Amino acid sequence: MPVSRDWYRKRPLTVQPPPGRGLDGSDQRMFVTVLLLLVALSARGGHSEETEEAQRPGHVSVIIVGATGDLAKKYLWQGFFQLYVNQVSSGNTFFFHGGGLSPADKGTPVLFEALKAVSCSKDVSQERCAVLKDQFLRLSQYRQLKTLEDYQELAKHIEQQLQEEGMTEAGRLFYLSVPAFAYADIAEKINSSCRPTSGAWLRVVLEKPFGHDFRSAQLLASHLGNSLKDEEMYRIDHYLGKQVVSKILPFRIENREFLDPIWNKHYIERIEIVVKETLDVTGRIPFYDQYGVIRDVLQNHLTEVMTLLTMKLPKNVSSSEEVLQNKLEIFSSLLPLAKNQAVIGQYQAYKSEVQQELNKTKDHVSLTPTFAAVLAHIDETQYEGVPILLTSGKMLDERVGYARILFKNDMFCLQRHNGIHCKPKQIVFYFGHGDLQYPAILVSKNLFKPALIDSDWKEVTEHTDVSVLGLSISDYYVQTPTEQREAYAELISHIFAGCKNSFISTENLLASWSLWTPLLSSLASSFPRIYPGGVDNGGLLDVRLKGRDISYNSEVVIITPDQMGGTSANDFQVMQGKFRSADMVSAWAEELVERLAVDIQEAAEAAVRESGVFHLALSGGSTPLALFHRLVLHHFSFPWRDTHVWMVDERCVPLTELESNFHSMHDHLLQHVRIPYYNIHPMPVQLNQRLCVEEDRGALQYEKELSKWVNGSSLHFVLLGVGYDGHTASLFPGSKVSEHGESLVALTESPIKPHQRMSLTFNAINRAHRVALLVMGKGKHELITQLSRVKDNLDKYPVTGVKPDHGTLVWYIDYDALLG
Numbered sequence: 001m002p003v004s005r006d007w008y009r010k011r012p013l014t015v016q017p018p019p020g021r022g023l024d025g026s027d028q029r030m031f032v033t034v035l036l037l038l039v040a041l042s043a044r045g046g047h048s049e050e051t052e053e054a055q056r057p058g059h060v061s062v063i064i065v066g067a068t069g070d071l072a073k074k075y076l077w078q079g080f081f082q083l084y085v086n087q088v089s090s091g092n093t094f095f096f097h098g099g100g101l102s103p104a105d106k107g108t109p110v111l112f113e114a115l116k117a118v119s120c121s122k123d124v125s126q127e128r129c130a131v132l133k134d135q136f137l138r139l140s141q142y143r144q145l146k147t148l149e150d151y152q153e154l155a156k157h158i159e160q161q162l163q164e165e166g167m168t169e170a171g172r173l174f175y176l177s178v179p180a181f182a183y184a185d186i187a188e189k190i191n192s193s194c195r196p197t198s199g200a201w202l203r204v205v206l207e208k209p210f211g212h213d214f215r216s217a218q219l220l221a222s223h224l225g226n227s228l229k230d231e232e233m234y235r236i237d238h239y240l241g242k243q244v245v246s247k248i249l250p251f252r253i254e255n256r257e258f259l260d261p262i263w264n265k266h267y268i269e270r271i272e273i274v275v276k277e278t279l280d281v282t283g284r285i286p287f288y289d290q291y292g293v294i295r296d297v298l299q300n301h302l303t304e305v306m307t308l309l310t311m312k313l314p315k316n317v318s319s320s321e322e323v324l325q326n327k328l329e330i331f332s333s334l335l336p337l338a339k340n341q342a343v344i345g346q347y348q349a350y351k352s353e354v355q356q357e358l359n360k361t362k363d364h365v366s367l368t369p370t371f372a373a374v375l376a377h378i379d380e381t382q383y384e385g386v387p388i389l390l391t392s393g394k395m396l397d398e399r400v401g402y403a404r405i406l407f408k409n410d411m412f413c414l415q416r417h418n419g420i421h422c423k424p425k426q427i428v429f430y431f432g433h434g435d436l437q438y439p440a441i442l443v444s445k446n447l448f449k450p451a452l453i454d455s456d457w458k459e460v461t462e463h464t465d466v467s468v469l470g471l472s473i474s475d476y477y478v479q480t481p482t483e484q485r486e487a488y489a490e491l492i493s494h495i496f497a498g499c500k501n502s503f504i505s506t507e508n509l510l511a512s513w514s515l516w517t518p519l520l521s522s523l524a525s526s527f528p529r530i531y532p533g534g535v536d537n538g539g540l541l542d543v544r545l546k547g548r549d550i551s552y553n554s555e556v557v558i559i560t561p562d563q564m565g566g567t568s569a570n571d572f573q574v575m576q577g578k579f580r581s582a583d584m585v586s587a588w589a590e591e592l593v594e595r596l597a598v599d600i601q602e603a604a605e606a607a608v609r610e611s612g613v614f615h616l617a618l619s620g621g622s623t624p625l626a627l628f629h630r631l632v633l634h635h636f637s638f639p640w641r642d643t644h645v646w647m648v649d650e651r652c653v654p655l656t657e658l659e660s661n662f663h664s665m666h667d668h669l670l671q672h673v674r675i676p677y678y679n680i681h682p683m684p685v686q687l688n689q690r691l692c693v694e695e696d697r698g699a700l701q702y703e704k705e706l707s708k709w710v711n712g713s714s715l716h717f718v719l720l721g722v723g724y725d726g727h728t729a730s731l732f733p734g735s736k737v738s739e740h741g742e743s744l745v746a747l748t749e750s751p752i753k754p755h756q757r758m759s760l761t762f763n764a765i766n767r768a769h770r771v772a773l774l775v776m777g778k779g780k781h782e783l784i785t786q787l788s789r790v791k792d793n794l795d796k797y798p799v800t801g802v803k804p805d806h807g808t809l810v811w812y813i814d815y816d817a818l819l820g
């Protein structure tokens with residue numbers, strides 16, 4: 001029995017994942033397979049793409065709902081003006097209704113401003129352009145579109161126009177540039193009151209987001225399905241209107257003879273689809289914080305590009321059913337995406353932008369990723385093992401978008417200035433921006449010379465000195481459109497032509513969500529890596545691909561809830577008080593370290609502001625390691641470039657040994673932060689090939705270095721610890737500190753190995769602007785109790801000698817040490 005198109009039209013929306021649970025990876029593949037079957041059934045009978053109705057001239061009513069919004073102002077009116085200009089002599093007539101929620105007296109002037117801003121392409125003369133703009137203005141009108149009555153009025157108005165002018169109606173085009181929650185309601189109003197009669201077409205254009213996961217997309221699709229037929233809906237993915245993206249399939253078809261043999265796992269090293277942006281998301285946070293980069297860019301734009309690059313080539317590229325069928329086949333072969341196929345990040349300022357725009361308190365944490373890199377694989381012999389990397393983010397170092405197919409290259413060239421055959425072999429679909437500035441398709445010259453894909457495209461042979469993805473532009477065959485056109489203008493002309501290939505069908509949409517939903521669920525409570533933004537990101541977001549998994553390349557940053565700001569106010573209590581007449585901060589260990597880090601950073605920023613430099617002296621031992629870790633974690637916001645790091649004390653062992661304080665500081669801190677090496681001041685414990693010998697005058701040398709670099713030898717911040725025996729720095733009980741006289745650095749003796757030490761003296765310590773004494777762990781409780789009772793006793797408790805002359809002392813004691 002033949003299957004009718006009507007039957008099929010309703011089916012996909014009723015396909016449900018197994019009841020009682022979400023969609024997981026295997027459901028995803030099963031679901032797409034069912035979609036595939038349905039599409040295959042519906043395609044029987046070879047319905048051709050371009051509808052004849054589109055060609056029938058007549059009157060066209062364009063209704064933009066949300067006509068004074070940002071998108072309309074920026075792209076839509078310009079796109080419709082271009083449509084009007086292109087259609088001026090086609091026999092069609094137009095009227096443009098700009099709809100909005102405001103009454104006409106408010107909306108009209110805003111619409112007028114938007115209409116005034118439209119412009120003509122270069123080939124139209126100024127006079128002609130003025131005439132066209134004037135006509136366009138006269139054919140456009142604002143109207144309030146809020147209630148059902150408003151839509152009924154609109155329908156009446158259109159009918160009247162048709163009657164008065166004696167025109168036949170070609171169709172009605174509604175462009176819904178409004179938030180998605182309003183779609184179903186508007187669709188219902190259109191359905192009940194604005195459908196054209198007498199065989200004219202109805203097209204309703206929708207902007208993403210089309211749901212935020214599989215179920216919500218399915219629900220929205222089914223609500224819309226109650227009012228609109230599938231062929232009446234045009235879901236926009238503006239990437240499909242980008243000139244380069246729309247030529248991916250034609251390029252693959254035109255160059256089949258070269259590409260067929262190499263478009264497979266034996267030749268392709270990997271595929272990268274990348275959209276890097278430099279802007280943040282301020283102003284869009286109420287939307288963005290709900291969606292994040294995966295839903296905003298990867299699920300739609302990058303996924304569409306991926307399917308175009310990997311799908312089986314259709315016999316007829318303009319058959320939307322065949323293209324859809326082939327796309328769905330790719331979706332069904334994509335391996336499920338799990339947590340280890342993704343890394344996520346969030347730019348540092350995002351948190352406070354969210355707090356501000358969403359009116360949240362300071363401890364509010366958002367896990368929304370603003371950066372993501374995802375590794376996909378296709379489970380087909382042709383692409384087996386080929387990594388497909390999809391990546392996008394805000395606040396990155398450059399604005400660029402491209403898809404690159406990088407081929408394997410087994411050449412080894414010995415000569416330094418080697419020939420083209422040793423360079424990367426790649427095809428780049430360059431969407432725009434970046435160094436190249438124009439959209440282009442680039443084929444490295446060591447692959448093949450591609451055919452020109454379209455008469456509207458030209459070869460570029462004269463190049464400025466620019467390189468694209470590691471290869472000089474002159475090493476590519478480059479083709480680019482003769483005229484650059486906005487994606488929206490392209491798509492508007494496709495909607496008018498009834499060409500559905502450039503839009504997202506319901507099946508396509510659900511197949512994509514069925515791929516992304518399990519990953520999004522598995523990432524829901526993951527902490528994104530925090531990145532500073534722009535060039536400061538350095539290598540922080542570099543990723544490593546290993547088999548099916550992806551991970552950040554640098555191991556430095558592991559974000560925990562505490563570091564993100566905690567999840568409840570209780571986690572975050574920091575107590576302030578007094579200890580031995582000095583200020584004390586107390587908290588659980590993590591919060592304490594966080595607070596100390598913040599205090600150091602504030603001191604650093606203040607010092608750099610005042611004197612352009614920050615002098616910090618750090619102790620050795622295990623207590624500061626947690627602090628080092630925290631400093632590394634947020635290293636990008638700390639003024640390391642202007643910081644000098646000094647040693648509070650050192651053990652008399654070579655710096656290369658594990659016991660060396662410098663060694664530990666280097667491993668846990670210095671190597672992870674961007675500090676100039678000449679700002680680092682290790683203690684010279686090894687001179688003349690021997691360790692801490694009095695005559696080598698190492699202590700004096702360090703003192704001179706200190707006096708040379710540090711104004712008045714007053715360090716800005718000295719971080720000290722306390723030993724179980726009450727020692728601080730390497731000033732131990734029983735050592736004769738009075739013998740240090742005026743010196744700032746001295747050789748000292750420790751009761752435990754290694755016995756010999758070099759240490760700052762109290763003279764140096766007490767000259768500092770700020771001194772922090774960090775005490776952590778239950779093991780120190782006894783000592784803290786004693787210290788809280790004893791008077792100053794340098795001999796027994798050297799730490800009691802820490803009394804800054806003019807600076808401040810703060811004790812940082814964690815609850816374990818304080819309360820036991």
Ligand code: BG6
Pocket residue numbers: 275277296297401
């Ligand atoms: C939009 C996203 O769909 O695409 C934006 O909502 C993103 O967040 C934009 O900036 C990127 O598109 P383009 O054309 O500017 O690369």
